[in-house]
Amino acid sequence: MKNIAVLYGGFSSEFEISVKSSKQICNWIDKNRYQEFPVLVRPDGWFYPDENGIEVDKSFFGIIQNNEKIHFDYAYIIIHGSPGENGLLPGYLEMMQIPHSTCPSLVSALTFNKYFCKLALRDLPVNLAKSVLIRKNETSDTQQILRYVGLPCFVKPNNGGSSCGTSKVKSIEDLTPAIELAFKEDTEVIIEEFIQGTEISCGVVKTSSFSAVLPITEIVPKKEFFDYEAKYTPGMSEEITPARISKSMYELCQQYTSQIYDFLGCKGIVRIDYIIRNEMLYFLEINTVPGMSEASIVPQQARHYGIAMTDLLTAIIEDNKSI
Template sequence: MNKKNIAIVAGGDSSEAVISFKSAQQIAEVIDRDRYNAYTIFIKGTDWTVKQEGKADIAIDKNDFTFVEDGAKTTFDCVLMMIHGTPGENGILQAYFDLIRLPYTGCRTFTSALTFDKYATKKYLEGEGVDMARGFMFRKGQQVDADALVEELGLPMFVKPNASGSSFGVTKVKSVEQLQGAIDAAFTEGDAILIEESINGIELGNGLIKTPSKALVFPVTEIVPKTEFFDFEAKYTSGMSEEITPARIPEEVTERVQELSSHIYDVLGCRGIVRVDYIYSNDKLYFIEINTIPGMSQASIVPQQVRTMGLELRDVLTLEIEDAIERF
């Protein structure tokens, strides 16, 4: 069997680059080497390079996403997207790969752009009757009436960037005096922010992948942070959160989560592996966000769910890669 060349694309231009590197390392370790030759490509700004252990970096030719080593040109059969944040999760790279006709894993250009915008996604899903926290979006330069917000949303409330992940720039605000600092922090990650009510409940995450031939909806994970909320420290510092898979919720609720995740996946036109996050409160599932390129490090939630399901991450990645190639 001729091996296919796979480009594991990592890095990016956001604060999430460090998480992307960890995901790419995990993917490179577990990808099926009997099927694929895997190359890790780091992207930062206009610097696109092939990283090979013990060798000098090699520049990628952006005309066709190839590279030349020792006089031989290497082309790719598929890109495995592992950039969290811009430009790999928001549709920018997806549009580039569409233009040069190179298959890639994950959501296509429109869905990537839509789901990266939290406010747009919420508005899109509200029309489908999906419950979510009340909130408002503000752009840089807009005035924020702190007292009116507190009256409308109550305290505590969350301030977060509209287009960012890994909880960078997210603050749980407990007093009016904290609000401006939280707004400033959120604006460091982008030019739009969300301010939302805080809902007390159980935080849940549910990964899945659906192809024309197979649908895998993974077990639900219950997230119990030891910090104020599931922030960057809780997500990526050992011992700072407890992630329980399967979640300690009734089976009926688990089924509701999985059915809703599957519905959201279809409505948004997702492809590849995604993770949908919720708050379960007063017998309601409140949508938080969807991650179209979820973390894939050893500590990440989706790999935990795959293991709990009794599957190998290697095989799930193969499903994703082959589906991307077949459907391109």
């Protein structure tokens, strides 16, 4: 029986989301095949099963319990943000030759950086919103930026997720406070063209035993945009699977999702967000560690596809490309 470390927590504002996702992952893991070990990852250490438990020995990636050394054979990463989604944790696991559930460290680092991920996708046919990158303690011409991206626009931490620190800016007076808010989450900020349209999200998983582009979900936030509150507060958004979009757009979105996954060299479950404006599909961002709570988008899509989450996780864990 394999020992599966379910790594949760992390260093970002998405900590609580990770905790919720980890509980579902532990519930879904096949108990007849695997022994799960929830491992809390914090800046001051890694602990099983929580901060009051046993500290993980990173020299061999395991724990000593009752004088017995227990090695973890596999890592299921469910940390949104740093260090799970930005390549740091995958890099450690790859160095230790521990197979894991997410993208390779280089791919994770690239996809977590919104600006450079878009640069990497420029040669693909998918449309990209105009964007500008600014760094902390560097001077920037806000008027010139707004002439390029226009108003309204979005201001986001360049490395981050769940819309933490994200603002919709409608006037030049609101730009500086929005940038300051984003800088609380990251040292880089991306200012992005606002695209009015239908927001959709598409999950994809490719393993040696099971591959599928999942049904597309349409996201209808009850606020101005799909922010942290809309994502994680019941009733603040409507998520419709399958999305109410044209057949041609549906097929195009699934085609692009598969193409982006392969082009970037992704692994495991990935979710890609888009927006449709005037029957044109715009790439928004890629999530290499998507939420896995019961209400999260990917589990909804898996249900509509017809695969049980236990079977999906088994396919990922048993994937021969895991290391």
